[in-house]
Amino acid sequence: MHWDWQVFCNSTLSGEATACFGAAGDITYLQWMISAWGWTVSVAALGFVIALFFGVMVGIARTLPMAPVALVATVWTELFRNIPLLVQVFLWYHVLPVFIPAFSSVSSFWLAAIALGLFTSARIAEQVRAGLQSLPPGQAMAAKALGLSPAMVYAKVLLPQALRIILPAFTSEAMNVVKNSSVAFAVSVTELTLFAMQAQEETGRGLEIYAGVTLLYAFTALSVNRIMAWVESRTRLPGMVGAR
Numbered sequence: 565m566h567w568d569w570q571v572f573c574n575s576t577l578s579g580e581a582t583a584c585f586g587a588a589g590d591i592t593y594l595q596w597m598i599s600a601w602g603w604t605v606s607v608a609a610l611g612f613v614i615a616l617f618f619g620v621m622v623g624i625a626r627t628l629p630m631a632p633v634a635l636v637a638t639v640w641t642e643l644f645r646n647i648p649l650l651v652q653v654f655l656w657y658h659v660l661p662v663f664i665p666a667f668s669s670v671s672s673f674w675l676a677a678i679a680l681g682l683f684t685s686a687r688i689a690e691q692v693r694a695g696l697q698s699l700p701p702g703q704a705m706a707a708k709a710l711g712l713s714p715a716m717v718y719a720k721v722l723l724p725q726a727l728r729i730i731l732p733a734f735t736s737e738a739m740n741v742v743k744n745s746s747v748a749f750a751v752s753v754t755e756l757t758l759f760a761m762q763a764q765e766e767t768g769r770g771l772e773i774y775a776g777v778t779l780l781y782a783f784t785a786l787s788v789n790r791i792m793a794w795v796e797s798r799t800r801l802p803g804m805v806g807a808r
Contacts, residue, residue, distance in 0.1 A: 571769040572597065572776065579767070593763055593773075600759035601780050607677050607755060608745040608784075612738055614681025615688050620727075622685060623692025624718055637689065645686035650747050653679040657751045676748035684741055691733045695726030728799055735792035739785045756780060 572594040573584040584594050618640075625637035644652070656675040661668035667675070699722055707717040727734075749758035760777040764770040 567772060568769055569772055571767050571772050574767065576766070593767065596763065597756070597759055597776060597780070600754055600756045601784075603673070603748070603753055604742070604745050604755040604780075605784060607673065607680065607748050607753060608742045610674075610677040611680035611684060611745065612741045614678060615684035615737070615741065616734075618682065618685035619688025620692055620723075622689035623696065624723070626689065626693040627696045641686045641689050643686075644682050645690075647683075649680065649683045649744055650750060652683055653747050653750055655679075672751040673748070673753050676745075676751055676753050680741060680744055680747070684737055684744070688734070688737055691730045691737075692726060695730040696722055698729060699725055728796075731792065731796045731799065735789060735796070738788045738792055742785045742788055743781065 570581055573581055573592055575582045576591050576593060576596055578590075582590055582592060584592055622637045622640050625633050626641070628634055647655075653676055656667070656679045657672060703721055703725075704717055707721045708714075712720065745755060746757040748755050749761065752758070756777045760773050764773045767773065
């Protein structure tokens with residue numbers, strides 16, 4: 565087996581070796597891979613923000629003593645977590661524009677991030693629900709006895725504790741979002757998976773191309789893990805078990 569890492573310094577136009585960051589007007593496979601990495605990180609970051617926003621809201625709604633609201637939240641959770649992510653991406657990209665023409669002008673990047681975010685929001689909603697329900701019921705009753713409104717009970721008492729409890733689960737979800745962002749290749753977002761497929765076909769150097777992409781995925785996921793571990797250590801309540 566012969567490794568040829570020089571492939572990353574080859575021009576994407578001529579296929580010939582050049583400076584690794586290309587000459588004027590020339591792009592190398594290394595530059596293309598770095599650009600694709602940027603798209604991967606962007607899709608994952610936007611998807612996670614969307615997932616956090618909707619996941620927390622839906623998770624709270626599932627614990628409310630209002631049957632219609634809880635039912636809608638349950639339907640949301642079951643709908644988005646039981647349809648495969650790739651199918652959801654295709655639905656957003658191919659089906660929704662037929663019924664809602666405004667979506668035809670939305671970029672594939674946004675559609676992929678939305679699909680990824682809503683898929684992940686169902687998982688986060690379940691984690692938030694579990695975190696809230698793990699708290700002693702006396703805390704909510706004590707907060708109400710002090711005159712706090714239901715919204716303030718969640719915002720000031722219950723949610724801050726629940727989020728600290730489920731931060732390790734959020735870490736896993738954040739890493740999963742990085743990996744699941746690869747589905748964006750299906751709607752022509754030039755992220756790492758699409759780069760790998762196209763670059764391998766053009767160069768015939770699948771070993772080097774996929775090794776480079778694998779290292780970037782691993783580096784990104786591990787970086788997310790360390791960032792979330794730092795957030796966990798900074799938000800831990802006194803007396804809680806030590807950080808990972």
